[in-house]
Amino acid sequence: MNIGQAADASGVSAKMIRYYEQIGLIRPPSRTGSNYRVYGGDEVHVLRFIRRSRTLGFSIEETSALLALWQDKTRASGEVRDIASGHISALETKIAELESMVGTLKHLVHCCHGDNRPDCPILDDLAGTHSKTKGH
Amino acid sequence: MNIGQAADASGVSAKMIRYYEQIGLIRPPSRTGSNYRVYGGDEVHVLRFIRRSRTLGFSIEETSALLALWQDKTRASGEVRDIASGHISALETKIAELESMVGTLKHLVHCCHGDNRPDCPILDDLAGTHSKTKGH
């Protein structure tokens, strides 16, 4: 299987497969006489694992740890759960930040009449000129 | 006012002030005879505007547009509101994605006993091996 076929089979672009190899996330595959990378079912399985992990927002580093645990037959699932739990916390922190931004912005948009008058509470807020934005 | 003082006064690092100048977000300030950048109250005001905008998650590009509107006395607030509304949508999309990740992860963590047994539903999910076929 060539890299393009492995890419199609795994959903990971050829570009990223080479990158993952370069940074040591996956092992270099064998090569044909003409230096083409050759992949088999196992490699595709690993690539799919990586793709799923990335889709769930795990970083490459976290993915690397999960991959090692996956390939370690004697692993304890507690480690895996710790990584996942930590990641959940990080995601929730990020969500809270974004929600805070959205809350502020919605308030500002609500206060903005959005017509042709130059007055604009959104800009006033950004500028820090505390011209009281009258609330809902 | 030197760049360090402008940084302290605005909350934007000196490094970023130079960067903003380099990419054309802010105008090059005047210089002393010894080539030091010189800032005044107006510049600090602009920098604070930028900082607030970035804090609210606007990109540099969006910030640039908002800044232009802020400095345009004849602007219509509708444009500003459109930018803000678009940004809210983008943030909400991002939040939904993150929440979806969190939901999946919480479910997996909940299913994971987290003890020393090698069996782990989190890894099974990542691998796509849906239970019965154990041992990859």
Add this chain to the structure above:
DNA sequence: CTTGACCTTACCATGATGGGAAGGTCTATC
């Protein structure tokens, strides 16, 4: 044999920020 699809490596770009080196300048203290 040619064409086109594929592969290889290598370099550059992103977005926003930080780090650091090498060298010049200012200010306070001795």
Add this chain to the structure above:
DNA sequence: GATAGACCTTCCCATCATGGTAAGGTCAAG
């Protein structure tokens, strides 16, 4: 004055994960 240390300057590099492109090699079908 001299000197120390805090500041400034430009320039380069690193991040993180991904995409693009270019120059060149390989393969399969017509």
